[in-house]
Amino acid sequence: xxxxxxxxxxxxxxxxxxxxxxxxxxxxxxxxxxxxxxxxxxxxxxxxxxxxxxxxxxxxxxxxxxxxxxxxxxxxxxxxxxxxxxxxxxxxxxxxxxxxxxxxxxxxxxxxxxxxxxxxxxxxxxxxxxxxxxxxxxxxxxxxxxxxxxxxxxxxxxxxxxxxxxxxxxxxxxxxxxxxxxxxxxxxxxxxxxxxxxxxxxxxxxxxxxxxxxxxxxxxxxxxxxxxxxxxxxxxxxxxxxxxxxxxxxxxxxxxxxxxxxxxxxxxxxxxxxxx
Amino acid sequence: xxxxxxxxxxxxxxxxxxxxxxxxxxxxxxxxxxxxxxxxxxxxxxxxxxxxxxxxxxxxxxxxxxxxxxxxxxxxxxxxxxxxxxxxxxxxxxxxxxxxxxxxxxxxxxxxxxxxxxxxxxxxxxxxxxxxxxxxxxxxxxxxxxxxxxxxxxxxxxxxxxxxxxxxxxxxxxxxxxxxxxxxxxxxxxxxxxxxxxxxxxxxxxxxxxxxxxxxxxxxxxxxxxxxxxxxxxxxxxxxxxxxxxxxxxxxxxxxxxxxxxxxxxxxxxxxxxxxxxxxxxxxxxxx
Numbered sequence: 001x002x003x004x005x006x007x008x009x010x011x012x013x014x015x016x017x018x019x020x021x022x023x024x025x026x027x028x029x030x031x032x033x034x035x036x037x038x039x040x041x042x043x044x045x046x047x048x049x050x051x052x053x054x055x056x057x058x059x060x061x062x063x064x065x066x067x068x069x070x071x072x073x074x075x076x077x078x079x080x081x082x083x084x085x086x087x088x089x090x091x092x093x094x095x096x097x098x099x100x101x102x103x104x105x106x107x108x109x110x111x112x113x114x115x116x117x118x119x120x121x122x123x124x125x126x127x128x129x130x131x132x133x134x135x136x137x138x139x140x141x142x143x144x145x146x147x148x149x150x151x152x153x154x155x156x157x158x159x160x161x162x163x164x165x166x167x168x169x170x171x172x173x174x175x176x177x178x179x180x181x182x183x184x185x186x187x188x189x190x191x192x193x194x195x196x197x198x199x200x201x202x203x204x205x206x207x208x209x210x211x212x213x214x215x216x217x218x219x220x221x222x223x224x225x226x227x228x229x230x231x232x233x234x235x236x237x238x239x240x241x242x243x244x245x246x247x248x249x250x251x252x253x254x255x256x257x258x259x260x261x262x263x264x265x266x267x268x269x270x271x272x273x274x275x276x
Numbered sequence: 277x278x279x280x281x282x283x284x285x286x287x288x289x290x291x292x293x294x295x296x297x298x299x300x301x302x303x304x305x306x307x308x309x310x311x312x313x314x315x316x317x318x319x320x321x322x323x324x325x326x327x328x329x330x331x332x333x334x335x336x337x338x339x340x341x342x343x344x345x346x347x348x349x350x351x352x353x354x355x356x357x358x359x360x361x362x363x364x365x366x367x368x369x370x371x372x373x374x375x376x377x378x379x380x381x382x383x384x385x386x387x388x389x390x391x392x393x394x395x396x397x398x399x400x401x402x403x404x405x406x407x408x409x410x411x412x413x414x415x416x417x418x419x420x421x422x423x424x425x426x427x428x429x430x431x432x433x434x435x436x437x438x439x440x441x442x443x444x445x446x447x448x449x450x451x452x453x454x455x456x457x458x459x460x461x462x463x464x465x466x467x468x469x470x471x472x473x474x475x476x477x478x479x480x481x482x483x484x485x486x487x488x489x490x491x492x493x494x495x496x497x498x499x500x501x502x503x504x505x506x507x508x509x510x511x512x513x514x515x516x517x518x519x520x521x522x523x524x525x526x527x528x529x530x531x532x533x534x535x536x537x538x539x540x541x542x543x544x545x546x547x548x549x550x551x552x553x554x555x556x557x558x559x560x561x562x563x564x
Contacts, residue, residue, distance in 0.1 A: 005373060014374040020366065021383035024443065028386055030410065031398050043408040046417065093293035096286035108294065110559055115301045117551030119501045121523040122544035123304035125311055125537050128527070130304075149300045156293060210391040212504035217528070230393040231508050233401075241408065244401060248394045259389035260382050267452045270445065271490050 028252075035059070035245035042241040058246035065243075066229070068250065075225035075251075077140050078215070079208035082147035083155075083201055089148075090155040091197070095189075097156075098163035099171070109160065116153040120213045131218055138220040146218065147208045155204055158269045162196025199265035202258055206266075209255050226251040305544070311537035319531045331538035335526075341539070343515065344522040351435055351518060352499045356492055358439040363446030363491065364484070368476075370447070371454045381451075388444035396508035399437045400426060430514035438505050442498075446491045453487035454480065486557070493554035500547055519543055 005013070022029070033049065034042050041052045062068050097105045127146070128137075136142030166189065174188045212227040219228055230251055233244050259266070312331050315324040335341055370381055387395065403410050404425035412422035425433040457480065465479050501520050510516045512525060523543060527536035 010372075010374060013369065013372050014376070017369050017372075017374050017380045018376065020369070021380040024440070025383035025386050027395070027398055027403060027440070028390065030402060034402065045408075045413050047410060047413050089293050089296065092289035096289040100283060100286035102283070102286070106559070108290065110555055112293070112297055114551060114555060115297050117497055117547055117554070118301065118305070119520065119540075119543045119547045120503075121501070121520045121527075122308055122540040122547075124524065125527050125533055125540060126304040126307035129307075129533075149296060152293065152297060206389060210389070212392040213501065216393075216504060216507065217524075227391050227393045227504065230391070230397055231504065233397050241402060244397065248398060252390050252394050255391070256386060256389045259385070263381075263385060263448060264452075266388075267449050271449060271494060 028256075031245045031248050033245075034242055035249045037242050037245075039240070039242045042245070058242045059250065062243050062247045062250070066247070068229070068247065071224060071226050071229035072250070074140060074223055075209055075227075078144055078147055078223075078225050079205045081140070081144040082151065082208045083204045085144065085148045086152050086155045086204060087197070087201065090152060090159055090200075094156050094159035094163055095193075098160050098166075099168070109157065112153045112156055116150070120150075124217065127214075128217065137218060138223045140223045143214065143218055143223055146214050147211055150211070150214070151204050151207050154207070154269055155200055158200045158203065158265075159193075159196060161268060162200070163193060165196075166192045199262055200269070202262040203265055203269040206255050206259055206262070308537045308540050308544075311533050312541050314534045314537075316533040316537075317531055318533065327534065331534045332542070335535055335538045335542065340517070340522055341519075344517050344519045347431065347515060348500065348518040348520075350431060351438070351502070351516075352496060354432075354435040355439045355442060355499055356495060358435070359442045359446040359495065360488060360491060362439075362443050363450045364488075366443070366447040367450035367454050368480070370451050384447055385444040387441050388448075390441065392441065392504035393508055395441055396437060396505045399433070399440075400509045404433060426509050427514055430510050430516045434502075434505055434509060434516055437509070438499065438502055441505075442495055445495065449491050450484060450487055453484050457483050489557060490554075493550060493557070496550050497547060497554070500543070500550075519546070 035058055036054045036056070037048070037052045038055055038057070041048050044052075097109065131137040131142055134142075170188060170192075171184060174184050179188065209225075210227070212231075215225050215227045216231060219225070230248060233240070233247065313326050313328060315322055315327050315330075366384060370377060370384070374380070390398075401409070406412055406422050406424035409422075409425075411425070415422045423429065461483075462475060462479055465475050470478065500518075502518065503520055503524065506512055506516055506518065506521050512521045517525070519539070520543060523536050523539040526532050526539055
């Protein structure tokens with residue numbers, strides 16, 4: 001509803017907004033800057049903002065010393081794997097609830113949502129023991145399934161709210177024109193559903209990438225994704241700020257970019273359609 | 277419009293999702309319930325059935341539990357105050373026609389996409405470290421003694437870190453809600469002589485009421501389970517042991533599975549009370 005405001009007021013508000021925005025962004029900005037510093041300058045007092053000896057060395061060192069790529073691949077595997085798996089199960093479910101609603105559809109949806117409300121510590125013990133006894137501990141497949149399950153309610157809900165916005169009349173029109181169920185899904189529904197599915201994918205990848213309870217508790221060396229890799233930097237020794245920064249930036253950059261593109265969908269997905 | 281045939285097909289399409297979620301929810305929950313009445317400590321080889329409610333009594337009557345509930349309440353409450361209060365102000369600000377609004381919004385939203393372990397590590401080392409952290413530099417610049425944030429003000433520090441991550445969430449949702457406000461309504465109030473404060477109190481705030489409720493409830497559910505930030509920064513020391521963290525320690529560190537499970541069940545009950553309220557709000561919206 002942004003309305004026209006007087007210029008002096010606009011200048012003041014703009015200044016205030018930019019100062020607050022930069023303050024909030026500052027920890028990330030500082031980490032980006034530090035990742036390009038030589039270690040000695042990273043902890044210099046007074047702090048160096050731009051006039052340091054820019055270097056890419058830290059990024060190279062992090063990869064060499066810590067096998068960063070392996071963690072990255074695990075993160076990619078887990079987030080994409082759980083998203084694909086989740087979609088395979090969620091698309092049919094959401095599709096049928098949106099287009100062939102039954103008397104209990106609402107109850108089913110609410111119940112699915114309720115599974116998301118369960119605090120992970122409530123089920124940590126059995127999941128941990130089951131994983132230990134079946135050899136799934138520290139395996140990528142096991143963790144992929146867990147991440148898929150914790151996000152499944154969100155995927156179904158998000159898809160459901162998108163599918164419901166597809167007008168039923170279009171389907172009827174298609175049927176009048178002689179389209180069978182196959183044509184209906186392939187040529188009418190799918191093109192209309194693509195934007196919704198795309199933003200669902202985006203949000204789910206973000207959530208899976210950043211998940212840090214199960215990934216920390218169910219992995220050790222093999223399946224550990226970037227969340228666990230960064231946690232290992234929690235109290236290291238020696239000069240490491242620049243390397244820590246480089247590792248952090250590499251871990252968050254892809255998601256930061258994806259996140260910026262999915263702001264609107266994020267609201268819908270995380271409020272289960274309650275705020276649009 | 278749906279035929280019997282398509283109804284059956286529709287059931288079949290929901291079945292896998294329902295089945296998986298049912299298994300995922302019931303199996304571990306039943307096992308946790310079962311473990312919670314055992315004296316089960318794998319390290320000493322103890323596995324005695326059925327202690328009844330002993331674990332619950334012991335868990336609830338321990339000092340650690342009382343401390344953890346208090347810590348959890350302070351942490352969740354503190355974060356909610358900062359994020360909701362700050363979120364409303366930021367949403368109002370970002371709703372104005374300022375220059376570079378989209379860029380400012382991107383800057384504000386960014387922390388939400390930073391994975392919890394990264395934000396914890398950045399704050400702990402780069403900002404809050406008492407020797408080399410940026411805040412220490414700043415304190416020294418003003419001639420003050422640097423603060424060792426995570427041991428002198430541990431709970432406050434964790435509140436700051438987690439609030440930093442969740443402020444964008446509140447802002448984004450409240451901004452979306454404000455933008456759906458009919459501007460004619462605000463203009464009408466303005467013409468009737470309502471000042472900015474009155475307009476906020478009588479027009480904007482009521483309009484935001486539901487979004488605020490949603491933000492509070494959803495955040496509460498996630499905040500009750502805050503884990504990585506504590507794990508990385510204090511490891512639960514210095515009075516930062518929340519209920520979630522206490523259960524984690526009982527189970528993983530001290531391997532007292534019976535006691536930890538009882539705590540886990542208590543956490544589930546607590547979360548469900550809040551979830552119940554949230555679900556009613558979301559459910560109402562489904563009908564609308």
